[in-house]
Structure formats: structure tokens, C-alpha cells
Amino acid sequence: MPNLALKIEDLTVAYHSKPVLWDVDMSVPEGVLLAIVGPNGAGKSTLIKAALDLIPRAAGDVRFFGQPYRAVRHQIGYVPQRGTVDWDFPTTVLNVVMMGLYDKVGWIRRVGKRERQLAMEALEQVSMTEFADRQISQLSGGQQQRTFLARALVQDAQLYFMDEPFAAVDAVTERAIVAILRQLRSRGKTVLVVHHDLQTVPEYFDWVTLLNVEVIANGAVGEVFNVENLSRAYGGKMTVFDNQTTAFTTELSDVKPNNAP
Amino acid sequence: MSNPTTRPNGATQVFLLIGGIALLVGGIALSPIRFDYTLITVALGGGILGTLSGVLGSFSVLKRESLLGDALSHAALPGVCLGFLVAGRELPALLIGAGLAGWLGMVLIRAISNTTRINEETAMGIILVSFFAFGIALLSYIQQRPDASQAGLDKFIFGQAAAMVRRDVWVIGAVGVGVCVALLAFWKEFELVTFDREFALANGYPVRSIELLLISLTVVAIVLGLQLAGVVLMVGLLIAPGVAARQLTRNLAQMVLLSGVFGGIAGTTGAVLSALGEGLPTGPLIILVASAIVFTVILFAPQRGIVWMTLQQRRHRLQLSMRHILRDVHRYALEHGGERVAIPEPMLRALRGREARLGVRLLEQQGLLESLGAGWRLTAEGLQLIERDERNQKLWRAFRIYSLQVDTSLLNVSRDADLTQTLPLHTLNELEHILENGS
Numbered sequence: 001m002p003n004l005a006l007k008i009e010d011l012t013v014a015y016h017s018k019p020v021l022w023d024v025d026m027s028v029p030e031g032v033l034l035a036i037v038g039p040n041g042a043g044k045s046t047l048i049k050a051a052l053d054l055i056p057r058a059a060g061d062v063r064f065f066g067q068p069y070r071a072v073r074h075q076i077g078y079v080p081q082r083g084t085v086d087w088d089f090p091t092t093v094l095n096v097v098m099m100g101l102y103d104k105v106g107w108i109r110r111v112g113k114r115e116r117q118l119a120m121e122a123l124e125q126v127s128m129t130e131f132a133d134r135q136i137s138q139l140s141g142g143q144q145q146r147t148f149l150a151r152a153l154v155q156d157a158q159l160y161f162m163d164e165p166f167a168a169v170d171a172v173t174e175r176a177i178v179a180i181l182r183q184l185r186s187r188g189k190t191v192l193v194v195h196h197d198l199q200t201v202p203e204y205f206d207w208v209t210l211l212n213v214e215v216i217a218n219g220a221v222g223e224v225f226n227v228e229n230l231s232r233a234y235g236g237k238m239t240v241f242d243n244q245t246t247a248f249t250t251e252l253s254d255v256k257p258n259n260a261p
Numbered sequence: 262m263s264n265p266t267t268r269p270n271g272a273t274q275v276f277l278l279i280g281g282i283a284l285l286v287g288g289i290a291l292s293p294i295r296f297d298y299t300l301i302t303v304a305l306g307g308g309i310l311g312t313l314s315g316v317l318g319s320f321s322v323l324k325r326e327s328l329l330g331d332a333l334s335h336a337a338l339p340g341v342c343l344g345f346l347v348a349g350r351e352l353p354a355l356l357i358g359a360g361l362a363g364w365l366g367m368v369l370i371r372a373i374s375n376t377t378r379i380n381e382e383t384a385m386g387i388i389l390v391s392f393f394a395f396g397i398a399l400l401s402y403i404q405q406r407p408d409a410s411q412a413g414l415d416k417f418i419f420g421q422a423a424a425m426v427r428r429d430v431w432v433i434g435a436v437g438v439g440v441c442v443a444l445l446a447f448w449k450e451f452e453l454v455t456f457d458r459e460f461a462l463a464n465g466y467p468v469r470s471i472e473l474l475l476i477s478l479t480v481v482a483i484v485l486g487l488q489l490a491g492v493v494l495m496v497g498l499l500i501a502p503g504v505a506a507r508q509l510t511r512n513l514a515q516m517v518l519l520s521g522v523f524g525g526i527a528g529t530t531g532a533v534l535s536a537l538g539e540g541l542p543t544g545p546l547i548i549l550v551a552s553a554i555v556f557t558v559i560l561f562a563p564q565r566g567i568v569w570m571t572l573q574q575r576r577h578r579l580q581l582s583m584r585h586i587l588r589d590v591h592r593y594a595l596e597h598g599g600e601r602v603a604i605p606e607p608m609l610r611a612l613r614g615r616e617a618r619l620g621v622r623l624l625e626q627q628g629l630l631e632s633l634g635a636g637w638r639l640t641a642e643g644l645q646l647i648e649r650d651e652r653n654q655k656l657w658r659a660f661r662i663y664s665l666q667v668d669t670s671l672l673n674v675s676r677d678a679d680l681t682q683t684l685p686l687h688t689l690n691e692l693e694h695i696l697e698n699g700s
Contacts, residue, residue, distance in 0.1 A: 073465040078464075084459055089323060090323075091513055108447075
């Protein structure tokens with residue numbers, strides 16, 4: 001049994017009295033690319049935020065590499081949704097990336113040459129070198145996303161949480177991000193991605209969590225990403241995806257749809 | 262790889278600072294005003310306070326918390342009155358009172374917005390009016406007391422720089438140095454929390470404490486500034502310099518410095534003018550100067566100013582229009598027998614409207630169009646240009662659709678790029694192939 005990068009037990013998050021996440025249990029082995037999918041309002045982003053202590057949880061326990069968040073936060077990287085910041089903020093791409101290193105630089109000290117170097121290397125990985133001194137207000141959506149990704153890369157974490165990195169980016173950027181995710185995996189990192197496009201799950205990811213307030217299924221894509229689980233997660237909306245899901249299941253040869261009469 | 266990390270920012274910032282100080286000193290030295298002891302005191306006090314407000318106000322502007330500054334300065338008034346009632350007219354007592362009241366106002370705003378469904382903006386409004394109303398009521402009560410005449414507390418409403426003495430300047434200066442030290446020490450953290458609060462939280466920063474420190478420094482600036490600008494207009498001295506600075510720079514450190522310079526100019530000028538004139542309240546004068554700076558900058562700032570943006574827009578429209586004219590001339594010619602056939606001028610005007618005349622004249626100057634009889638036709642150079650342009654457009658059409666299959670390393674191709682100049686040859690060949698044979 002490989003080590004667990006993340007283990008969540010009985011996690012419940014509520015808004016007033018309404019549960020947003022209910023009794024979530026999930027385990028994520030080290031070195032996988034995991035997609036968190038589910039319909040709108042399923043609590044996908046909430047799951048990430050609750051795990052990272054960004055919002056209070058009503059109950060539950062979250063362990064990273066067997067330890068609580070506080071103890072291992074230096075090994076955890078985070079890519080928030082692009083829309084959460086003001087992209088008209090007066091700063092450059094390079095500066096934003098270096099923000100990923102502030103934590104390591106520590107209080108009072110200023111960033112130096114070494115940090116610049118690391119940030120430039122991260123920008124190179126996301127093909128943004130020539131944008132280093134660019135004002136962030138001049139970036140396209142895809143470039144903004146890659147800037148955020150570079151900021152996470154400089155953190156050099158073991159476990160990454162990414163909130164909708166594929167939302168509203170162009171196709172080329174999407175491919176570039178996928179390439180980076182795979183590279184992270186090949187270096188033994190674990191990446192959890194909130195994802196909205198069911199169609200690309202089998203192609204991009206090897207592990208999946210189907211979420212709809214509760215965890216519907218959590219496991220290897222080949223084992224749990226099937227019509228039965230999808231229809232349990234998406235319910236009536238499933239008809240919309242009918243054609244797509246047939247396509248999935250033909251790809252996943254060992255899984256047969258068994259909800260037919 | 263070249264070293265793109267060396268940046269001229271440090272130098273620019275120093276220049277800004279030196280320039281601002283030179284402007285201040287020069288203005289004072291060259292002005293026809295005779296500076297006696299009192300006036301120098303007032304100018305110094307006004308300058309330091311303005312700088313301090315401008316520096317801290319930049320963060321309020323970036324966090325979109327203008328209303329918070331307004332609420333806190335209004336909330337300080339009852340504190341000033343209570344300070345007077347407890348300790349008499351002693352400046353430290355009044356400032357401590359103001360500080361405590363402002364701080365209480367802030368805590369209440371946070372408490373209301375965190376525990377109820379009332380949003381923060383509404384909470385600020387409630388605290389602003391209730392504290393201010395209480396302050397005015399206390400003020401009327403104090404005015405009726407026998408010692409009211411020496412109190413002069415009503416000066417806190419619109420500000421009175423002339424009341425400042427040398428000792429006040431020393432206090433203000435010392436606090437100012439303290440604020441600057443704190444700002445330098447926690448610069449990274451203030452920047453991070455202002456730009457991306459969530460990321461700071463995820464990195465384990467004590468975000469609430471950092472925000473509390475920043476807002477407390479702002480409260481200090483507000484409280485010190487009350488005497489100068491008054492509770493009603495203090496927010497102007499806090500916000501206006503930051504708004505103006507924001508339009509002129511793309512770098513946080515520069516913005517903060519520039520904002521300090523603007524605040525200093527407004528503070529000094531307003532304070533001196535008011536001290537010279539009999540009974541002119543300082544607050545309105547300071548804010549008039551600050552607003553003049555803001556409106557000038559909003560109009561004329563490069564890149565973000567209204568004038569610059571309007572001109573830029575017009576230039577872009579004209580460029581597009583010129584491209585369209587070339588295309589129209591070309592199409593007409595092809596439809597009427599040959600590449601060099603002329604299009605009648607009225608026809609072109611009907612197609613391209615008002616901009617046609619200017620566009621045609623510019624194209625003629627560039628040697629792309631030439632007149633022939635009562636019409637226009639492409640020069641050889643113009644023909645070459647339009648053929649290149651059309652090929653580029655076709656390539657783009659293909660690139661937009663097939664760029665995925667072609668080459669994913671081409672992430673950063675700008676939308677107005679000439680693809681034949683930008684793409685590597687093999688990619689170009691591939692696109693051409695697609696264009697000729699379909700996908």
C-alpha cells in the first residue's frame with residue numbers, strides 16, 4: 001500500500017444549517033493526478049478550501065502525509081481560482097510568481113537574486129519567460145492561469161491543490177497545463193484538480209473523486225469513472241451527457257454500464 | 262539565456278522620491294510667501310501628515326476600502342469629545358480618544374459583517390452615521406459648557422492647521438517614522454495580503470493579524486490627520502493621492518511613494534494656504550489641492566488617462582479603417598477586371614463613411630494608394646501589402662482552429678502578429694498544407 005498524500009475523514013462543512021459537504025471520506029495515494037468532478041454546487045471548491053483550512057469545517061479530520069495541515073503546509077501548493085484577485089493590481093508577472101516564495105523567505109527579509117532566479121525558472125516551465133516584466137493587467141486569461149501555475153511551481157510542494165485551472169482558458173493553454181501536470185506527476189508530486197469537463201477526465205487524470213455534497217466515488221479512473229457512478233453524481237442531468245458517457249465507457253473497456261434494465 | 266531579471270525599478274523609485282522632495286522644497290523656496298516660524302511648523306506638519314496618509318491610503322485604494330477610511334475618521338469624533346471631557350484640551354488625550362473610538366468603530370464593523378448577514382459596506386455606513394451623530398451631540402453639549410470657548414473642538418470637523426505647534430510636528434514626525442519602519446518590515450506581507458488574500462491564507466500567514474496591523478496603521482494616520490483635515494474630509498487625504506498615483510505607475514512600491522509625494526504636496530499647500538488666510542478651514546483646501554491632482558491625472562495620465570485612451574482608440578480605429586479601405590479597393594478592382602483597376606472615390610466614401618477621406622490621404626502618403634482619374638487604385642506596394650495581409654488572415658483562420666494539432670509551443674502568439682514572420686517554417690508549411698487540402 002503506497003503512502004497517502006491526503007486522507008479526509010468525516011469532513012462536513014455547512015453554510016448556516018445547510019450542509020455543503022456531508023461526511024466526506026477520501027484517500028489519495030501519492031503521485032497521482034486526481035480530478036474532483038461533480039455538478040455545480042456539489043462543493044468541489046469548498047472541499048479544497050476546507051482541506052486547506054481556508055474555511056471553517058463543522059466536523060472532520062484532514063491529514064496530509066499523515067500529518068495535520070499546520071505541520072506540512074510548506075509541502076502544499078495552492079492555485080486559487082483566477083477570478084479571486086484583482087488583475088489590475090499594480091505588479092508584474094515576475095512579482096506575482098515570487099509571491100510563492102515569500103513564505104520561504106520569511107518575515108522582514110526581502111526577496112533577492114536567488115528568488116528571482118527560481119521565479120524565472122518557473123516562468124520558463126509555463127512558457128512565460130518573455131512576460132516576466134509584463135504588467136499583469138495585460139495578460140490574457142490563459143496567461144493569467146499560467147502565471148498562477150508558475151507561482152505554485154516555485155513553492156516546490158509535494159501536494160498541489162488547483163481550483164478550476166482549466167476554466168475559460170484557450171485550448172493551447174489547456175494542453176500546456178496538462179503537460180505541466182504530467183511533469184509534476186512524473187516527479188512524484190500529487191495534484192488535486194477541481195475540474196468541470198467530464199469528457200477529458202480519462203485522458204488527463206488517473207484518479208477521480210465524484211462529488212455531490214457527499215462523495216459518490218473515489219478511486220482510479222478505470223475503476224470508478226463509469227456510467228453508474230456518474231449518474232449517481234449527476235442524477236437527472238445525466239441525459240445531457242448521454243452521448244459523452246457512452247464514449248467514456250467504450251474507452252474504459254473493462255467497465256460495463258449496468259444500469260440498463 | 263539573457264538576464265531579464267535586472268530591472269530599473271529601484272532607480273526609478275529613488276528618482277521619484279528625490280523629484281518629489283525637490284518639488285516640495287523648490288516650491289517652498291520660490292514661493293513669494295514669507296515663511297515665519299509658525300508657517301514652517303504648519304507646512305512641515307501638513308507635509309508629513311499628507312505623506313503618511315498618502316502612503317497608507319494606497320493600500321486602502323487597492324483593497325477598495327475607501328469607505329472604511331471614511332467610516333473610521335467619522336467614528337473618531339466622539340472619541341475626541343470624550344477625550345476632552347476626561348482630560349481637558351490636551352492633544353495626546355484627544356488623539357488617544359480618537360484612536361480608541363476609531364478602533365472601536367473598526368472592530369464593530371468587522372463584528373457586524375462577520376456575525377450577521379449585513380454586508381461590510383452597510384456596516385460601515387451604520388457605524389459612520391451613528392458614531393458621527395454621537396460625536397456631534399457631544400460637541401453641542403461641550404459648546405454649552407463654560408470652558409467651551411478655549412476648546413475649539415469644532416475645528417476637528419473641518420480641520421485647522423494653524424493650531425499646530427512645533428511639539429505636534431515632533432510627535433507627528435516620530436509616529437511617521439514608526440509607520441514607515443512597520444511598512445518596510447512587513448512590505449511583502451502587506452503586498453501579498455492586498456493582492457491575494459486567499460493564497461496568503463493557504464500559505465499559513467496570519468492574514469487577520471496582518472490586516473489588523475495595516476488598518477491600525479491607517480487609523481493612526483487618520484487620527485493624526487484629523488486636526489489637519491477634519492473628520493469630514495479626512496478620507497480625501499487618504500484616498501485621493503493613491504487614486505492619482507495608481508494612474509501613473511505599474512509597480513506597487515512606486516505607487517506608494519508617488520502617493521506619499523502627492524499627499525505631501527496636498528498637505529503642505531493646503532495647510533500653508535489656510536494658515537495665511539484668516540479663518541479658512543484647512544480640510545477643504547487640502548482636499549481641493551488633492552482633487553486637482555486627481556482630476557489632472559485622470560485626464561492626462563499616459564496609458565490610463567482619458568485623453569491618452571481617447572487618442573489611442575481613435576488611432577486604432579483609423580488603422581483598422583485603412584486596412585478595410587485597402588481591402589475594398591482590392592476587391593472592387595478584382596470584380597471589375599484587374600488588380601490595378603481604380604475604384605471611384607464616391608463609391609469608397611459610401612463604403613467607408615467619414616473616415617474614408619483621412620484614411621485615403623494617409624494611404625496615399627504611405628505610397629499604398631494612388632489616384633487615377635476620379636478614383637483610387639493600389640500601387641504595386643499596396644498590392645503586395647494586401648496580398649500579405651490576406652494570406653496572414655487565412656493563416657490565422659487555420660491557426661485558430663488547428664493550432665492544437667500543429668504545435669503547442671506556440672502559446673504566446675499575439676493576436677495581431679503577422680504569422681509568416683512569427684511562426685517557424687515547418688509550422689507555417691503545415692498550416693499552408695491544411696489550408697490547401699482542408700484538415
